[in-house]
Amino acid sequence: MTAMNATPVTDQTRVGGGAPEPRRSAKSFLRTQIQQSLAFATLVVLLVFFSFASSNFFTWSNISGILLSTAVIGILALGTTFVIITGGIDLSIGTGMTLAAVMTGIFLVNLELPLIVGVIGGILTGGLMGFVNGFNIAILRLPPFIATLAMMLIAQGLALVISGVRPIYFSGVVGFKNIALGSVIPGLPNAVLILFVLALLAYVLLSKTLLGRYTFAIGSNEEATRLSGVDTRKWKIVIYTVAGLFTGVAGVVIGARLDSAQPQLGTGYELQAIAAVIIGGTSLLGGRGSILGTLIGALIMSVLINGLRIMSIQTEWQNVVIGVVILIAVFTDALRQRRDAS
Amino acid sequence: MTAMNATPVTDQTRVGGGAPEPRRSAKSFLRTQIQQSLAFATLVVLLVFFSFASSNFFTWSNISGILLSTAVIGILALGTTFVIITGGIDLSIGTGMTLAAVMTGIFLVNLELPLIVGVIGGILTGGLMGFVNGFNIAILRLPPFIATLAMMLIAQGLALVISGVRPIYFSGVVGFKNIALGSVIPGLPNAVLILFVLALLAYVLLSKTLLGRYTFAIGSNEEATRLSGVDTRKWKIVIYTVAGLFTGVAGVVIGARLDSAQPQLGTGYELQAIAAVIIGGTSLLGGRGSILGTLIGALIMSVLINGLRIMSIQTEWQNVVIGVVILIAVFTDALRQRRDAS
Amino acid sequence: MSNQLLRVTGISKSFPGVQALKDVQFELDRGEVLALVGENGAGKSSLMKILSGIYTKDEGSIFLDGVEVNIDSPKTAQALGVSIIHQEMNLMAHLTIAQNIFIGREPRDGLFLRERALNRKADELLKRLGINLDPKALVETLTVAKQQMVEIAKALSFDAKVLIMDEPTSALTDVETETLFTLIEALKRSGTGIIYISHRMDELRRITDRVTVLRDGEYIGTLQKEQLDIPTIIEMMVGRHIEEGARPKAREHSSDEVVLKVEGLNTRQLLKDISFELKRGEILGFAGMMGAGRTEVARAIIGADLSEGGRVHINGKQVKIRQPSDAVSHGIGYLSEDRKAYGLLLEQDVNTNVLLASLRDYTDALGFVHTMKGKQKSREYVASLRIKTPSISATTKNLSGGNQQKVVIAKWLARDCDILIFDEPTRGIDVGAKEEIYKLLNDLVAAGKSIIMISSELPEVLRLSHRIVVMANGRITGILDNEDADQAKIMDYATRMGDEREL
Amino acid sequence: GCSAGGSDAGDAAADSDKPYIALVSKGFQHQFWQAVKSGAESKAEELGVTVTFDGPASETEVDSQLQMLQAAIDKKPDAIGYAALDPEACVSLMDAAKTASIPVVQFDAGCNSDYPLSIAKTDSLGAGALAADHMAELIGGKGEVAIVGHSQINSTGVERRDGFVEQIEAEYPDITIVDIQYGDGDHLKSADIAKAMIAAHPDLKGLYGTNEGSAIGIVNAVGELGLDAGELTVIGFDSGQAQIDAITNGLMAGAITQNPIGIGEATVQAAFDAINGKTPEKVIDTGYFWFDKTNMEDSEIAAVLYK
Ligand SMILES: Nc1ncnc2c1ncn2[C@@H]1O[C@H](COP(=O)(O)OP(=O)(O)OP(=O)(O)O)[C@@H](O)[C@H]1O
Ligand SMILES: Nc1ncnc2c1ncn2[C@@H]1O[C@H](COP(=O)(O)OP(=O)(O)OP(=O)(O)O)[C@@H](O)[C@H]1O
Ligand SMILES: [Mg+2]
Numbered sequence A, B: 001m002t003a004m005n006a007t008p009v010t011d012q013t014r015v016g017g018g019a020p021e022p023r024r025s026a027k028s029f030l031r032t033q034i035q036q037s038l039a040f041a042t043l044v045v046l047l048v049f050f051s052f053a054s055s056n057f058f059t060w061s062n063i064s065g066i067l068l069s070t071a072v073i074g075i076l077a078l079g080t081t082f083v084i085i086t087g088g089i090d091l092s093i094g095t096g097m098t099l100a101a102v103m104t105g106i107f108l109v110n111l112e113l114p115l116i117v118g119v120i121g122g123i124l125t126g127g128l129m130g131f132v133n134g135f136n137i138a139i140l141r142l143p144p145f146i147a148t149l150a151m152m153l154i155a156q157g158l159a160l161v162i163s164g165v166r167p168i169y170f171s172g173v174v175g176f177k178n179i180a181l182g183s184v185i186p187g188l189p190n191a192v193l194i195l196f197v198l199a200l201l202a203y204v205l206l207s208k209t210l211l212g213r214y215t216f217a218i219g220s221n222e223e224a225t226r227l228s229g230v231d232t233r234k235w236k237i238v239i240y241t242v243a244g245l246f247t248g249v250a251g252v253v254i255g256a257r258l259d260s261a262q263p264q265l266g267t268g269y270e271l272q273a274i275a276a277v278i279i280g281g282t283s284l285l286g287g288r289g290s291i292l293g294t295l296i297g298a299l300i301m302s303v304l305i306n307g308l309r310i311m312s313i314q315t316e317w318q319n320v321v322i323g324v325v326i327l328i329a330v331f332t333d334a335l336r337q338r339r340d341a342s
Numbered sequence C: 001m002s003n004q005l006l007r008v009t010g011i012s013k014s015f016p017g018v019q020a021l022k023d024v025q026f027e028l029d030r031g032e033v034l035a036l037v038g039e040n041g042a043g044k045s046s047l048m049k050i051l052s053g054i055y056t057k058d059e060g061s062i063f064l065d066g067v068e069v070n071i072d073s074p075k076t077a078q079a080l081g082v083s084i085i086h087q088e089m090n091l092m093a094h095l096t097i098a099q100n101i102f103i104g105r106e107p108r109d110g111l112f113l114r115e116r117a118l119n120r121k122a123d124e125l126l127k128r129l130g131i132n133l134d135p136k137a138l139v140e141t142l143t144v145a146k147q148q149m150v151e152i153a154k155a156l157s158f159d160a161k162v163l164i165m166d167e168p169t170s171a172l173t174d175v176e177t178e179t180l181f182t183l184i185e186a187l188k189r190s191g192t193g194i195i196y197i198s199h200r201m202d203e204l205r206r207i208t209d210r211v212t213v214l215r216d217g218e219y220i221g222t223l224q225k226e227q228l229d230i231p232t233i234i235e236m237m238v239g240r241h242i243e244e245g246a247r248p249k250a251r252e253h254s255s256d257e258v259v260l261k262v263e264g265l266n267t268r269q270l271l272k273d274i275s276f277e278l279k280r281g282e283i284l285g286f287a288g289m290m291g292a293g294r295t296e297v298a299r300a301i302i303g304a305d306l307s308e309g310g311r312v313h314i315n316g317k318q319v320k321i322r323q324p325s326d327a328v329s330h331g332i333g334y335l336s337e338d339r340k341a342y343g344l345l346l347e348q349d350v351n352t353n354v355l356l357a358s359l360r361d362y363t364d365a366l367g368f369v370h371t372m373k374g375k376q377k378s379r380e381y382v383a384s385l386r387i388k389t390p391s392i393s394a395t396t397k398n399l400s401g402g403n404q405q406k407v408v409i410a411k412w413l414a415r416d417c418d419i420l421i422f423d424e425p426t427r428g429i430d431v432g433a434k435e436e437i438y439k440l441l442n443d444l445v446a447a448g449k450s451i452i453m454i455s456s457e458l459p460e461v462l463r464l465s466h467r468i469v470v471m472a473n474g475r476i477t478g479i480l481d482n483e484d485a486d487q488a489k490i491m492d493y494a495t496r497m498g499d500e501r502e503l
Numbered sequence D: 001g002c003s004a005g006g007s008d009a010g011d012a013a014a015d016s017d018k019p020y021i022a023l024v025s026k027g028f029q030h031q032f033w034q035a036v037k038s039g040a041e042s043k044a045e046e047l048g049v050t051v052t053f054d055g056p057a058s059e060t061e062v063d064s065q066l067q068m069l070q071a072a073i074d075k076k077p078d079a080i081g082y083a084a085l086d087p088e089a090c091v092s093l094m095d096a097a098k099t100a101s102i103p104v105v106q107f108d109a110g111c112n113s114d115y116p117l118s119i120a121k122t123d124s125l126g127a128g129a130l131a132a133d134h135m136a137e138l139i140g141g142k143g144e145v146a147i148v149g150h151s152q153i154n155s156t157g158v159e160r161r162d163g164f165v166e167q168i169e170a171e172y173p174d175i176t177i178v179d180i181q182y183g184d185g186d187h188l189k190s191a192d193i194a195k196a197m198i199a200a201h202p203d204l205k206g207l208y209g210t211n212e213g214s215a216i217g218i219v220n221a222v223g224e225l226g227l228d229a230g231e232l233t234v235i236g237f238d239s240g241q242a243q244i245d246a247i248t249n250g251l252m253a254g255a256i257t258q259n260p261i262g263i264g265e266a267t268v269q270a271a272f273d274a275i276n277g278k279t280p281e282k283v284i285d286t287g288y289f290w291f292d293k294t295n296m297e298d299s300e301i302a303a304v305l306y307k
């Protein structure tokens, strides 16, 4: 950028095309990167701080515990990233996850279907909820907040009704628990592996495919996108369905992790996941966001929570500290944006 | 000039600012009115339905119970209406209310200050939180979602810390309970009276004062408002502070109703209040909304909840029904908008 | 007291990657209209934004009434008597016209707003300005042109010493433009200094006293009224000579093959029985007054709005178009008149915008988008349309107005539709670029494409169209061959109110 | 660390000469858990050990409780005291504790694992049945009653309800339970539920609230409706200032209390024994008591009530 300022701008360089891609092109690309590295810096600061504060923090057992505890919120956050980039929101992911877990339980425990069928069934349950959300939002034109709030209540109720208001235990289902707690890669719980694989998948979807392009386009200006010949209604349904599928996976993972489907779980998870997405630099106004950011955001949250526990900070103080750290983390980012703008 | 006379000034929606809504024709002036009558229609349908479903529903005792149960959520929703019309959101109202109640307890019970001082202190606690939210959003430019989410956590933590994780009982404070449960107007609990008085106040603020004008202006196009010479940052702080003051009043009212400050209460109230606001026709995109709508939205929620309880619907089914009714209520509205658009 | 009102010297301003202004100067006298001209991206709007406190200058001085002033916010500018009509609409859509005009200056009674007084004031103002609008109408219900009139009314309500107008007429038809010029004359007489930015060269001679030319952010020179000569100005602007092309002859390119046939199209609000044909290789112009319904026709055809009881045939086959994506898959592209609201993804980069309508061409069977080819294409358009941008990955919001418009055009060129509906395609585009776009349109039809061009600039309609559809009040009042058409005739049809129709 | 709540240990590792016991509870905000905590802390002081007390914000948060347990294991304490939110979900972490050779004692609710050495708890089914007996006695053995529960899923909520329901069904055929709804222990919600129940069932004789929030909600409802003391029989659960007041002024007939302070003490004692190589008793029943106006002052009762 400085280079450009130093050189007097001549006709040739200014009038676009002929000019070789100037350095500035790197800028908007780097922008997301920088944003992420800022979030990343927060993460590193937290890790260093806690390592000094408690000798028990930086042990493999604890780190893998942190990763494991990131898995569920992280998977939810990945799916929601798509929705938030379109300028929407999904409040149904928490209880939707629970309903997916309960359905997995029904399939595997009550109906005794084969493992793979039950797992796919659970994931598709999430996809179905996402589809209904998308339909309500794109076709019936309900505001995303209210459509997914309603779905949150419905999923919560259905999870209780379907499970008969009691946990469904997977203890009889051979191998199910391993979905979360086994280790295909020695030392790394499978849930974490799933998180990383899904993050990669989400990254590819978001940055390499048509779906991703339209996700950003809809979030930037939905009407302009529609007038450009994009069937925005169809794509919004697809996007919410994708988010729903991630919710479904989260349901299976939490079921495996707890070795049970807990029908009353789930409320509050949506806010945590959304917070992770936003801390990672995705804008609720739509049109801007990244998967890597979301991953870092989710890690910040779980490192923070774990660190405070390891330090034996009193429970009632933990929320205060988390709130303040979130403020600081996001403020740093806002500061950078302001500097950029001036 | 002749041409302009020649063309009849017809209604047509073409949003000139940033909001890329599809262009809709609207009987623009009546729009909010109609919306409210639709929400109102939903309310009437619910009332009629429940009256037939249960003979115990339409009794004065139950109706006044419904009104009383609307009071707290309603007061929170009133304040949030302002924030949402600016295009913002306030997630800190639930736990903020709790913190205000706890502070009222500290003032009245621990410090034994006079009733009026304690009450004002509680309200100002809410105002202070609102001010901090406004500062974080307007000056530090944090996204409202994340700023108020952080405040939600902080308020929750502080309420526990300050109260020493135990309820503060107002039983020794003469007259405090009457703030919610006495009856200045015979038969009508004061909490309900407070709700109506505040609604009137909010209505006047929103539609008759500069504050209201700028609330809508900021929600419509913040940048344009700023460029017109309005100090949008100052006004945003004012608006969040006003919302905070409403939160403070809600804190005092819930404290009086329970005759105690329960420090662990509050999470979940924010979503209920926001749902009431949106069911009442206020748009999360900003620029559009009304106090009457919010009041009706809050009543819809509490009538629904009460009716289902009166009918002894199983708790696990209640959420499902509430979710579906919310969808239908908001869909009716979307339907009207679509019909208008043709 | 000297006659000089405003003097600006040595102004420089740079953005990351762009030196928008470099040592720019100009002077403005009382009661004078100074035109500021230059190509798209020359720095006109940036300079005006500095004067009105939106941008802060890097260097230079501003003297108002001989005193150096520091304009650091829109509020300061207002206080100093500098008022601006923005190039891009800057209104609060959900507020009424009156509320928009007096935002920040509401009449009050202590704490309370005096809404009736506000409406009365606005009504008086609008009447005084000869603008026929209801002060209580919500701005979101207005067309772009009417919104522009509201912007004008708002700026004039300040009784400013210096009034800046950044392309006030780009969305207006001739009639409203006349209204505006009458206002400008009156303001001049009262001693207001006016800075007037426009790409419509014929306007310059009509109303301006002096013309200052910018090129690439640099001051080129100033011409006095007596020296005013359009070709000279254009040459100063673009640094080369531009030939004006000739009017087309009616069936010069067009065949008799009908590619688009519209029959009996109605909308509930406005359109009545719209029927016309578009032939292969033809440019079909649409003329009419503001609000005649031209945009509405286009939106109804592509399914952006609901229509009732009309039939649309493409290449002889009846088609059902329910939404814009159907239209595009049938080969119809629509360029909206409102680039900001309906045309651009402002926060995204130029490349994304150019490729938005044609992304599928770069997508493989698995849904992967291959960016290299697409980027190459974007670069080509940036070059051929001379879009002034640091690179194709610059944020579109940061481009000048005219260059944003070119990006929208590029989007539709990239889609390669057989039928293109261009709604005010040259809005905000400089003279040189306009000629290039005209040439481009001619090339397109020569290659067998067909174009509907909606334009409020009659000369442009006459220059390009093979045939001209004239609309009034939601109906087609006449379809003229180019040879038979002139401005007077078109105006005649455009002001017919009844059901008369001639073909 | 932080300044408030001085009894806390701060970073336990710093205090390395004292044995350290990490308690992971089902919650911390409710008075019940605060009472357990204070029992644990006073016992810890007596025995010269350090304790920390952690628990999720709500008793539905099975997952975050597991994370707390994991963090507790990673802190390498000398012993862990644990109250399981779910009996199955915790099994793998019990294995982890075993691997790390950290002895585990339990309180309130147990884990389906062989590893933990002991459990200190209340027989909630029995407590619910005792509430039913008193309800029946107070309403004269017949009529309609209803329950405001605090959870339809966690074990204490379910057992206190089921103990009551089963006892009524088995012993009091003339009493019908007309409604059961759940208010999450939220005072306001429970009050609104109780009011709706009273409106829906004009003949209602009695209401039973399964924890402090539910019971006080009912008391609030009765107060708001202006019913005279005793018009409706209210039976609560747990203690706390508000219930003690309600019983004193007659709005509440009486309540069942457990011995949370005793649970806290017994848990720390068991953990202390385990650290010192003694095997604690497998099940420590800390008991439950009916209390009302007549026996509130008795020393045995007064000792287990908390304010
Ligand atoms: N906020 C900004 N950030 C980066 N670059 C900017 C910004 N504003 C303007 N520019 C750049 O400054 C240059 C001058 O733009 P400006 O809008 O002043 O042109 P203009 O003369 O008004 O053109 P037009 O006739 O198209 O309106 C352009 O190259 C534009 O890209
Ligand atoms: N969907 C709609 N609902 C209600 N009125 C509409 C609608 N669309 C257009 N109108 C009205 O119809 C008239 C025609 O508008 P349109 O934009 O089509 O005209 P135009 O000829 O393109 O003129 P211009 O774009 O210059 O304003 C306007 O007065 C507008 O207010
Ligand atoms: Mg410009």
Ligand SMILES: [Mg+2]
Pocket (backbone or CB within 6 Å): C294, C295, C296, C337, C423, C454
């Ligand atoms: Mg038009």
